[in-house]
Structures are given as structure tokens and as C-alpha cells.
Amino acid sequence: MSKKNVLLINTDGPEHRVALVENGSLAELYIERKLNGSNVGNIYKGRIVRVMPGMQAAFVDIGMEKAAFLYITDVVGGRIPSRIRLYLDPGTDGEDVLDDDEELLELEDDNEPPFIMPRIEELLSPGQDILVQVAKDPLGTKGSRVTGYVTLPGRHIVYMPYVDHIGISRKIEDEEERERLKDIVENLRQGNQGGFIVRTVCEGQSQPKIKNDMDYLNLLWRTILDRYNSQSAPSLIYCELDLIVRCVRDLMNNDIDACYVDSTEHLTRVTEFVSIFMPRFTERIKLFDNNTPIFDSWDLEPQIDQALTQKVWLKSGGYLVIERTEALTTIDVNSGSFVGQRSLEETITQINMEAAREIPLQLRLRNIGGLVVIDFIDMQNEENRQKVMQIFSDELAQDRARHMVLPISEFGLMQMTRQRTRESLISTMMKPCSYCNGRGYIKSYETIGIEIIRNLLRRVGKTSSDSIRVKCNPEIADFLTHTYQDWVSEIEIRFHKIINLHAQETMHIEEYEITEEKNQA
Numbered sequence: 005m006s007k008k009n010v011l012l013i014n015t016d017g018p019e020h021r022v023a024l025v026e027n028g029s030l031a032e033l034y035i036e037r038k039l040n041g042s043n044v045g046n047i048y049k050g051r052i053v054r055v056m057p058g059m060q061a062a063f064v065d066i067g068m069e070k071a072a073f074l075y076i077t078d079v080v081g082g083r084i085p086s087r088i089r090l091y092l093d094p095g096t097d098g099e100d101v102l103d104d105d106e107e108l109l110e111l112e113d114d115n116e117p118p119f120i121m122p123r124i125e126e127l128l129s130p131g132q133d134i135l136v137q138v139a140k141d142p143l144g145t146k147g148s149r150v151t152g153y154v155t156l157p158g159r160h161i162v163y164m165p166y167v168d169h170i171g172i173s174r175k176i177e178d179e180e181e182r183e184r185l186k187d188i189v190e191n192l193r194q195g196n197q198g199g200f201i202v203r204t205v206c207e208g209q210s211q212p213k214i215k216n217d218m219d220y221l222n223l224l225w226r227t228i229l230d231r232y233n234s235q236s237a238p239s240l241i242y243c244e245l246d247l248i249v250r251c252v253r254d255l256m257n258n259d260i261d262a263c264y265v266d267s268t269e270h271l272t273r274v275t276e277f278v279s280i281f282m283p284r285f286t287e288r289i290k291l292f293d294n295n296t297p298i299f300d301s302w303d304l305e306p307q308i309d310q311a312l313t314q315k316v317w318l319k320s321g322g323y324l325v326i327e328r329t330e331a332l333t334t335i336d337v338n339s340g341s342f343v344g345q346r347s348l349e350e351t352i353t354q355i356n357m358e359a360a361r362e363i364p365l366q367l368r369l370r371n372i373g374g375l376v377v378i379d380f381i382d383m384q385n386e387e388n389r390q391k392v393m394q395i396f397s398d399e400l401a402q403d404r405a406r407h408m409v410l411p412i413s414e415f416g417l418m419q420m421t422r423q424r425t426r427e428s429l430i431s432t433m434m435k436p437c438s439y440c441n442g443r444g445y446i447k448s449y450e451t452i453g454i455e456i457i458r459n460l461l462r463r464v465g466k467t468s469s470d471s472i473r474v475k476c477n478p479e480i481a482d483f484l485t486h487t488y489q490d491w492v493s494e495i496e497i498r499f500h501k502i503i504n505l506h507a508q509e510t511m512h513i514e515e516y517e518i519t520e521e522k523n524q525a
Contacts (some may be wrong), residue, residue: 006344008027008261008262009024009025009026009260009261009263009266010025010258010260010261010264010302010339011023011024011025011251011252011255011256011262011263011271011291012025012263012264012298012299012304013251013252013263013264013265013266013274013298014266014297014298014301015248015266015267015269015270016263016266016267016298016300016446017297018037019035019036020036020037020246020247020248021033021034021035021274021299022036022247022251022255023299023302023304023461024255025302025304028302029307029365030157030302030304030307030308030311030369031365031368031369032368032369032371033308033311033369033429034251035110035247035432035433036246036247038510040412042244042426043138043141043244043246044138044139044140044141044244044426045137045138045157045241045244045245045358046096046138046240046243046244046449047069047135047136047137047138047154047228047240048063048066048135048136048138048150048238048239048240049131049133049134049135049231049232049235049236049237049239049241050064050072050130050133050134050136050150050237050238050239051065051131051238052064052065052128052130052132052133053130054130055072055124055125055129055130056124057123057124057125057441058078058170059075060075060123060431061073061124061126062074062128063076063147063236064134064499065137065238066136066138066148066150066238066240066261067238067239067240068142068147068148068360069113069168070142070146070148070520071446072135072136072138072147072149072150073146073147073148073149073150073501074128074136074149074150074151074152075461076121076123076124076307076516078139078150078152078153079128079152080088080152080153080166081125098305104479105340115185122369127270130253133226133243134152135152135154135232136150136151136152136422137150137151137152137153137155137354138150139151140424140426141426141427143424144426144445146224152458153166153167154166154167154225154228156202156221156224156225157216157253158218158221158281159203159204159205159229159253159281159490160203160206160209160213160214160220160221161189161200161201161202161203161206161214161217162200162201162219163198163199163200163205163218163221163222163224163225163402164198164199164200164201165167165197165198165225166198167196167198168197168241169197169199169200169201170186170189170193170199170200170201170202171200171201171202172186172201172202172292173201173202173203173204173207174207175204176202176204176206176207178207183205183275183400184213185202185206185207185209186202188211188214188495189214189218190199190215192211192215192218193218196218196222196477198225200218204342204378205243205379206229206305217281224242225301227325228241228242229243231249234327241286243521247271248265248273248274249273249274249277250273252278252282253277253281253282253304254279256278256282256285256288258435260285260288261288262288262289262290263285263288263289263290264290264291264292264298264506265289265290265291265292265297266291266292266297268523271289271291274289274291275415276457289308300502303454307369311366311369311370312429312430312434313430314327316366317340317360318340318342318352318355318358318359318362319358320340320342320355320358321339321340321341321342322337322338322339322340322341322342322355322358322359323338324336324337324338324339324359324362324363324366326336326366326372328372328430329426331374332374332375332376332377332432333375333376333377334376334377334378335363335366335371335373335376335377335378335379336378336379337355337356337359337378337380337381338381339351339352339355339381340356341404342355344427345502349383349384349385351386352381352382352383353386353388353391353392354383355381355390356380356381356383356388356392357391357395358393359380360380360393360395360396360399363378363396363399363401364396364399364400364402365404366398367400367422368403368404368405368498369429370428370429370430370517371426371427371428371429372422372428373405373422374421374422374423374424375419375420375421375430376419376420376421377417377418377419378417378418378419378420378421378459379416379417380392380412380416380417380418381416382415382416382418383412387402389411389412392412393412393418394408396418397409398420403422405422405423406422406423407420407421407422407423408420408421413464439512439513446513447513447514449479449487450483450487451478451479452483452513452514452516453480453483453484453487454488455516456476456480456484456516456518457491457492459493459518460472460492460503461495463518464495464499464501464503465499466521467501469501469520469521469522470501470502470521471502471503471520471521472501472502472503472504472518472519472520472521473504473506473517473518473519473521474503474504474505474506474509474516474517474518475506475508475510475517475518476505476506476508476514476515476516476517477506477508477509477511477515477516478507478508478509479481479513480513480516481505481507482507484505485505492502492505496517
């Protein structure tokens with residue numbers, strides 16, 4: 005297939021997948037499964053089940069298995085007005101709709117008077133009903149993160165019922181255009197409560213199109229309030245768009261040459277949505293009518309498999325090792341087989357530069373969030389460190405998720421954070437190994453064999469039985485027979501016991517059982 009930028013929508017199967025392909029390579033992958041679809045952007049009528057003054061937070065029952073978590077700063081009336089925190093999903097599968105508008109996540113208003121934040125126990129109490137929106141899906145053992153500051157994204161604008169502010173995407177750089185858009189929104193919202201954020205895709209749009217968006221969002225908000233007043237808690241009162249339409253809404257732009265959908269049913273849905281909200285892209289929505297699966301046609305399946313491995317090879321022969329722990333993700337840059345041609349410093353710098361281009365791609369593709377520590381190969385020259393840092397920053401600028409990066413230290417370490425609002429690709433597609441319990445390692449045969457010998461020495465002398473049975477994995481039984489037979493014989497002679505080894509196919513490699521055998525009459 006061509007090297008153009010395309011959106012590929014795969015619906016033929018028990019899961020829906022959307023792939024963003026840039027220049028022929030998989031850049032982002034979104035997956036929605038019926039068993040674990042995202043709830044981010046959904047709005048609930050919840051009920052407070054517990055208020056925790058010490059943490060200034062509360063747990064909210066929204067009808068899920070685990071109670072949701074609500075911070076004081078996310079309670080309407082509980083914030084400091086001069087610092088408005090916006091949790092704006094409803095972008096693609098949990099990504100903020102304004103993740104390309106980072107400056108708008110904290111809005112300053114110097115005209116507001118000083119305000120003392122009330123305590124959460126003054127605002128909320130157990131049993132109280134509350135309107136909340138899911139800002140983050142459950143991660144690991146944590147429940148959903150919710151906020152009272154509802155945000156309703158349209159194609160061109162985002163409506164914020166509880167925030168009296170008009171913001172413009174910082175990616176709209178032309179001051180004249182910024183003023184034009186702000187004036188349009190100001191005029192259109194007269195008499196309406198709430199604020200609006202003008203999204204990047206609104207640049208150049210006419211007033212009628214913006215008005216259509218605003219009318220739709222105002223009607224949607226009134227419908228949500230009606231449902232809140234008529235339904236009992238806990239209940240879902242608004243469901244965010246599904247993955248397919250959400251991705252089209254937020255990823256389709258002038259850089260996308262085409263969007264291919266592999267079923268007529270979903271093609272109709274996408275086409276209807278685009279014709280209403282994004283009519284200039286209607287001709288780019290196409291049916292993928294081919295006997296070959298859509299992802300196979302762009303050779304994406306091998307790229308997905310590669311995104312689930314620890315090792316990523318670089319073209320030079322170097323490689324990355326990506327490892328995830330509970331607290332952070334580490335990325336180690338290694339020289340591998342690359343030896344360069346001139347000096348060691350130049351060789352190291354070349355590998356680090358290549359890694360600096362690849363790592364941001366892997367962060368996007370794998371959806372790695374939280375704290376990330378990158379261990380570049382040590383460079384002595386400060387100019388080279390700056391060069392690698394610049395390349396990394398330039399590549400990371402393509403990432404829509406919010407991020408913050410610290411300079412490379414003298415030890416070659418770079419620390420960064422990346423927005424995490426949904427599970428990583430590995431968490432979505434894989435589970436901890438049931439054999440090693442997620443450790444990535446199992447005990448060696450020798451270690452297990454020594455443990456068995458040690459336990460025999462500890463226990464055999466204390467039993468009155470004439471014989472002892474050791475049940476273990478066949479591989480371990482074979483190892484004991486060939487490697488530690490002398491020790492088994494030594495125990496038999498020393499304690500006047502018989503040691504019987506029994507191989508059990510069903511036993512885990514690290515599992516064994518030592519029991520007494522009944523004496524023969």
C-alpha cells in the first residue's frame with residue numbers, strides 16, 4: 005500500500021480497532037473490546053459512599069464494580085477559581101480532546117478575587133447524589149477517576165457548563181484568527197451559561213458551522229440535566245461516542261489522505277457523522293472492499309506484535325529494551341552490533357540520535373504513560389547531548405498526549421512524564437504470565453533442586469516413615485536423578501530412608517511436594 009497517512013477502521017471480529025498509519029508505519033492503535041470498553045467521557049448520576057477528609061477526596065458509586073475517586077479540586081464549588089483544572093476526555097479512547105492544547109489545561113484569571121478552598125466535608129456527605137464524568141478508566145487496582153467539571157466535545161468546540169471562560173487552542177497562532185473566533189463564540193453564547201474552548205480544527209470555520217456545534221452541545225447538556233433529574237443513582241445518563249466515531253472525530257484532519265472502513269454498516273455510520281460535522285472530509289471516507297483483511301493490506305499485524313515485545317531493533321544494529329514496572333517505564337539504549345567508523349563518541353551519538361527518533365514513536369504506539377526514564381548511552385560532549393535532546397523534542401512534538409521532559413543528565417538519563425488516561429497497549433492485549441506470575445523469570449533447575457535437597461535434609465530426620473515421596477515437575481525429577489543423585493543417595497544412607505521421585509506432568513516447574521509414604525505392614 006501507499007505511504008500516505010490513513011485511518012484504518014477494522015470491525016470484522018469481536019473487537020474494533022482503529023489504526024493511524026503515518027507514511028506506511030503504524031503510529032497509533034486504538035482497541036475497543038465489548039468486555040472492557042472505555043468509560044471515559046461517560047456521565048453518571050453517582051452517589052457519595054465515603055468522604056475522606058484526610059485525603060480531601062471522596063468515593064462515588066457510579067454503578068461499577070469499584071467506586072470512583074473524586075478529588076476536592078474536581079468538585080464544583082471546591083476549586084480555587086483562578087486555577088481551573090479541565091479533565092477533557094472525550095478524545096480518542098481516553099485521550100484528552102485538548103491534549104494538543106496544553107496551555108488550556110490550567111487557565112489563569114487575574115481578575116478573580118482571592119478564594120479560600122472549602123474542605124470536601126463541607127461540600128459532600130455520604131448518600132448525596134452528584135453529577136460526575138469519568139476522566140480516567142480504572143487502572144490496575146484503582147477505580148475510575150471522575151470530575152464534576154463536565155466537558156462536552158463537539159467537532160469544533162468544547163462546551164464546559166461549569167466554567168465561565170472562552171479559550172482558543174494555542175495551535176491557532178494567527179492573532180487575527182484567534183480574535184475572530186473568540187468574537188464569534190462570545191456573540192453566540194450570549195444568554196448561555198458555561199464556557200467554550202475553540203479547538204484547533206475550528207481554524208478558518210464559518211460562524212454557521214460553529215453555531216451548529218454550539219446548538220447541538222447546548223441541547224445535549226439540557227438532555228443530560230433532564231435525565232439526571234428523572235433517574236435514580238447510580239445510573240449512566242450519557243454515553244460517550246464509541247471508539248470508531250470518536251477516532252474519526254478527533255483524528256481526521258487535513259493530514260489524513262483517506263479513512264478506510266471494512267464494513268458497510270460502520271461505513272454508513274462514519275459517513276453520516278462526517279457529512280454532518282466534517283463535510284469537507286466526506287470524500288475521504290471509503291469502503292475497504294477486499295478479500296484481504298484491512299490490517300494485513302498495510303502489513304500492520306507484525307508491527308502490532310513488535311509493539312508487544314521488550315526489544316526494539318534500530319536500523320543501525322543498536323536496540324532499545326523497554327521494561328515496565330509498577331512505578332515507571334524504563335527504556336535502555338544499547339549499541340548492539342553497531343561499531344561506527346570514527347570515534348567512540350561519534351558512534352554513541354549516532355545510536356542515541358536514532359534512539360531519540362524511535363522512542364517517541366514507541367511511546368505513542370504503546371501508549372506508555374506515567375513516569376518514563378530513558379537511559380541513553382553516556383556522551384561526554386555536552387553539544388552532543390543537546391543534539392540528541394533536540395531530536396527527541398522534535399519527534400515528541402507529534403505526540404498529542406501531554407508530556408514534560410527534563411534535560412539529559414551527566415549520567416545519560418532523561419526523565420519525562422506522559423499523560424496516562426487509559427491502559428497501555430500491553431495491558432490491553434496481554435496479561436501477566438501465569439507461569440512466572442509476571443516476573444519474567446523462573447527459578448533455575450539448580451535452584452529448585454537445591455531447595456528440594458535442603459527441605460529433605462530438614463524434614464527426613466523428623467519422620468517415622470521408612471520412605472519419602474517427592475512429587476515434582478518431570479524436568480526437575482530428571483535433573484535430580486542425573487545431577488544430584490549423589491545427594492539423594494547420601495540422604496537415604498544418613499537417615500535410613502528411601503526417597504522416591506515421582507514426576508507429575510501437571511506440576512509447575514517451581515512446584516514440588518514432599519510427603520511421607522505409609523509404612524508397609
